[in-house]
Each structure stands twice: as structure tokens, then as C-alpha cells.
Amino acid sequence: FFLWLITCNAQVIAAMETQLSNGPTCNNTSNGPSTITNNCSSPVESGSVEDSKTNLIVNYLPQNMTQEELKSLFGSIGEIESCKLVRDKITGQSLGYGFVNYVDPKDAEKAINTLNGLRLQTKTIKVSYARPSSASIRDANLYVSGLPKTMTQKELEQLFSQYGRIITSRILVDQVTGVSRGVGFIRFDRRVEAEEAIKGLNCQKPPGATEPITVKFANNPSQKTSQALLSQLYQSPNRRYPGPLAQQAQRFRLDNLLNMAYGVKSRFSPMAIDGVTSLAGINIPGHAGTGWCIFVYNLAPDADESILWQMFGPFGAVTNVKVIRDFNTNKCKGFGFVTMTNYDEAAVAIASLNGYRLGDRVLQVSFKTNKTHKA
DNA sequence: TGTTATT
Structure with a gap:
């Protein structure tokens, strides 16, 4: 068992050294190996004057991270006005994301620049400005299948961007070979944009493709089978x-x-x-x-x-x-x-x-x- | 069908 610990930790340190020499940076092109993100869009660039310059959404948090830990991590940047880890209302499980609202907009900007891309346990967190909360931005995530295996993330975004502002995109790859599985996700800013993309692209062949793609709303990851829910209840947060x-x-x-x-x-x-x-x-x-x-x-x-x-x-x-x-x-x-x-x-x-x-x-x-x- | 994106 102890040898296992040592082996595991060697891997942790190996991963960590990469991270230490390549500190988290703010960029428009990558958050992890296969997700295109849009973290640098400032509130001004993204349009509405109502966009908060102090409120951040933090995605891809480790499952066991608590609200207190979230506050502690982001509090190392500057004074926090409020902080919330979003949990499942029934199971109490972390949904893996949360919100941090700073007092000073400069601290929010600093948090994006220094904490976006930070590796915590097995996750690479994403830090970006929160959009104003609204029903119109919910359920805007699409599942796309039947993609040509050669299609890149950028090409996928180019195909979908005609229907609206893309928040995240991802192409799933075979874990062993790294080859595209021909399926992916596109999250739009607004649900109406996702609806239009389905109308325009479902059952259509992308330029140069021989087969049509399928575009539909993605499953909500919180909608699990009762069995998965049960096993979840058995594990954390009680595990901690x-x-x-x-x-x-x-x-x-x-x-x-x-x-x-x-x-x-x-x-x-x-x-x-x-x-x-x-x-x-x-x-x-x-x-x-x-x-x-x-x-x-x-x-x-x-x-x-x-x-x-x-x-x-x-x-x-x-x-x-x-x-x-x-x-x-x-x-x-x-x-x-x-x-x-x-x-x-x-x-x-x-x-x-x-x-x-x-x-x-x-x-x-x-x-x-x-x-x-x-x- | 994801590293659970709107409290």
C-alpha cells in the first residue's frame, strides 16, 4: 500500500512540475487539452453594460472541494464580497462549479489571470466572468455526434459560430489513441442560439463531410440513473x-x-x-x-x-x-x-x-x- | 454524453 502511495505521489509531482513551470495563463484558445474557452472576453467586449466586472464563475472544481476552500483559494487574491459553491439540492453533492464575487473588479481580473487553468487534484479549473443570470442562458448545451474524425475543435466552432456566441466547445477523444471519437459538445451563450443551431445543422453534412451529423440538446449531467444517484449518496460528501x-x-x-x-x-x-x-x-x-x-x-x-x-x-x-x-x-x-x-x-x-x-x-x-x- | 456553466 505504501509503495502505491509513493508511486501515486511521484505521478502527482511529475504533473505538478509541468504546472509549476507553466503557471496558469489567460488565453482564448485552450483550457486543458481539448476545450476551447473564452475566458479573456472582458465584460465590455462581451456586450451588456450589466455584465459584472466582479462576479466570476469557476468551473471544473474537484468534487470534494468545499465552499470554504473555494473562498480561501480566491480570497488569496483579494477581498471577496460573496462566494457560493453550487450543490445538488437533493444529494448535497457539489456540481463542480461555483461563483466568486469580489469587492474590487481588479481582483476579479487578477483571479482570472492567476487562477484560470490552475490544477487542483485531477481537475483544471476554469475561471471566467459570470454572465448575468437569466433563464435565457440555461439549457444551451448541445451534444454533437457523427462528426468527421478529422474535424478539429476550431472547425467545429467555425461551423456552429454562425448561430451565436459559443461559451465552450469540446471534441471527445479516445483516451488511448487520442483520436477523435466524432462526438462533442457546444455550449452557446443563449438557448435560442442552440435551438437555431439544431434547426440549421442537425442531419446536415458539414462542408466536405460524407455523412450528416446529429445535433441535439446534451443530457444534463445531474440527471443520473437512480442507481448512480444511490452510489453517489453512499460516497461523498460523507467520505470527507x-x-x-x-x-x-x-x-x-x-x-x-x-x-x-x-x-x-x-x-x-x-x-x-x-x-x-x-x-x-x-x-x-x-x-x-x-x-x-x-x-x-x-x-x-x-x-x-x-x-x-x-x-x-x-x-x-x-x-x-x-x-x-x-x-x-x-x-x-x-x-x-x-x-x-x-x-x-x-x-x-x-x-x-x-x-x-x-x-x-x-x-x-x-x-x-x-x-x-x-x- | 463531458472536467456537472448561472447561484
């Missing part, structure tokens, strides 16, 4: 908040694995692990009541919060990051803190990132101790 027994077992298991690997004495007595809430106020290293505080040492002077999100995010739920800066120069003083919700994820992050080479520095990562008192 296991009962005391499961929690205890998880802690012991991971703690013992780490002990075996590193020969360290167990940090936790059976009393101390009996539920997270009971730990509040008790002097447990690294534990701050709301999560597990991790000390990160040997950061470069120009390090910022995003580097901490990028390093620790892949290991699980991160609720807060902080780079400690010199009051006068505003440069990083060489260390920072990361708070993670789950002990096991924090422990794996520490085991994986301690000794990690970031640029020309070797990081020291550990649970925060009480050796350094608050000034």
Missing part, C-alpha cells in the same frame, strides 16, 4: 467526514504506515484521534481546530500563495495557504503555512514534498510545531 471509527482507523493506518517507513514515534494517542472536533484547543502539533497546519520552509523571496496551492492542492483538501512576508520589502521571509482538512492527505503531502526541490531550493515540510510562538 467519516464517523469516529472510520476516522480512527484511517488515522491509525496511515500513521502506522508512516511509522514503518520513517521509524518515527506515533504522534497521536488513541484519545487524541477520537474525532477532529474534540481536538480543538488541545495541544496537538500541527492541528489548529479547522485543519492540519503544515510548515513549509526554504521558499524563495518571490514565492507567493499560488505556489503553495499548486504544490499542496494535488494531495487533497487545502483550506488556507500563507506566505510570510517581510513587512517592509513584502518579500517572502523564506517560509509559509498550508492548512489541510484531512490528516491523511496532509501526511502524504508532507511525506512527498519534504525534500522537494523547488527551483534551486530544497524544501523542508512538516506539521507545524509549537516551537515558534506567535510574536
Whole structure:
């Protein structure tokens, strides 16, 4: 099991290094390997004067990310007026997107520039201006099949753009070969545009194609079979908040694995692990009541919060990051803190990132101790 | 038939 952990984490770090050297950027052409997006359209460019310059929609969030984590991540940019993670009304499951409304439009712009394309666990988040909420923009997503295998994303957009403003497009590819499966999605700005595209393109042959394509409204991903719904209810969000027994077992298991690997004495007595809430106020290293505080040492002077999100995010739920800066120069003083919700994820992050080479520095990562008192 | 796009 531990070997599996190491193998997994090597992959996480390999993926992370790519991300660290290619920080999230704002562009018009790509958000991940196969989705064309339109993140840079400013409120002015997109038309209506009613478009908010402070309200953002954040898509492709990890399934287990909470509203608090969303707020914490985007709060590292600037003051947030309001924040909402959209959840299924019945199951409580995250629908994988949310809204962040800043006080200052400049912070909203900065969030798009710095957080769009950020990798969190298995997802690449998308950050863009939210359009004014309206019934006319709902149910505007189309499923397209029968596409020529040679058709590119751009060609697909060119074909559909005559009917309106495209919000996202995607062509599905074979996971092994990378070859187009001839099916895709087009999300229009407005439902009427999608309706016109169906009328104009369904059962029609694209230029140069030998077979007609099928264009219809896409299934809503929240419309699942009762079986899928049941299995979903069995999993999260309860997965993140296991009962005391499961929690205890998880802690012991991971703690013992780490002990075996590193020969360290167990940090936790059976009393101390009996539920997270009971730990509040008790002097447990690294534990701050709301999560597990991790000390990160040997950061470069120009390090910022995003580097901490990028390093620790892949290991699980991160609720807060902080780079400690010199009051006068505003440069990083060489260390920072990361708070993670789950002990096991924090422990794996520490085991994986301690000794990690970031640029020309070797990081020291550990649970925060009480050796350094608050000034 | 998706990395669940409108609270």
C-alpha cells in the first residue's frame, strides 16, 4: 500500500512540475487539452453594460472541494464580497462549479489571470466572468455526434459560430489513441442560439463531410440513473467526514504506515484521534481546530500563495495557504503555512514534498510545531 | 454524453 502511495505521489509531482513551470495563463484558445474557452472576453467586449466586472464563475472544481476552500483559494487574491459553491439540492453533492464575487473588479481580473487553468487534484479549473443570470442562458448545451474524425475543435466552432456566441466547445477523444471519437459538445451563450443551431445543422453534412451529423440538446449531467444517484449518496460528501471509527482507523493506518517507513514515534494517542472536533484547543502539533497546519520552509523571496496551492492542492483538501512576508520589502521571509482538512492527505503531502526541490531550493515540510510562538 | 456553466 505504501509503495502505491509513493508511486501515486511521484505521478502527482511529475504533473505538478509541468504546472509549476507553466503557471496558469489567460488565453482564448485552450483550457486543458481539448476545450476551447473564452475566458479573456472582458465584460465590455462581451456586450451588456450589466455584465459584472466582479462576479466570476469557476468551473471544473474537484468534487470534494468545499465552499470554504473555494473562498480561501480566491480570497488569496483579494477581498471577496460573496462566494457560493453550487450543490445538488437533493444529494448535497457539489456540481463542480461555483461563483466568486469580489469587492474590487481588479481582483476579479487578477483571479482570472492567476487562477484560470490552475490544477487542483485531477481537475483544471476554469475561471471566467459570470454572465448575468437569466433563464435565457440555461439549457444551451448541445451534444454533437457523427462528426468527421478529422474535424478539429476550431472547425467545429467555425461551423456552429454562425448561430451565436459559443461559451465552450469540446471534441471527445479516445483516451488511448487520442483520436477523435466524432462526438462533442457546444455550449452557446443563449438557448435560442442552440435551438437555431439544431434547426440549421442537425442531419446536415458539414462542408466536405460524407455523412450528416446529429445535433441535439446534451443530457444534463445531474440527471443520473437512480442507481448512480444511490452510489453517489453512499460516497461523498460523507467520505470527507467519516464517523469516529472510520476516522480512527484511517488515522491509525496511515500513521502506522508512516511509522514503518520513517521509524518515527506515533504522534497521536488513541484519545487524541477520537474525532477532529474534540481536538480543538488541545495541544496537538500541527492541528489548529479547522485543519492540519503544515510548515513549509526554504521558499524563495518571490514565492507567493499560488505556489503553495499548486504544490499542496494535488494531495487533497487545502483550506488556507500563507506566505510570510517581510513587512517592509513584502518579500517572502523564506517560509509559509498550508492548512489541510484531512490528516491523511496532509501526511502524504508532507511525506512527498519534504525534500522537494523547488527551483534551486530544497524544501523542508512538516506539521507545524509549537516551537515558534506567535510574536 | 463531458472536467456537472448561472447561484
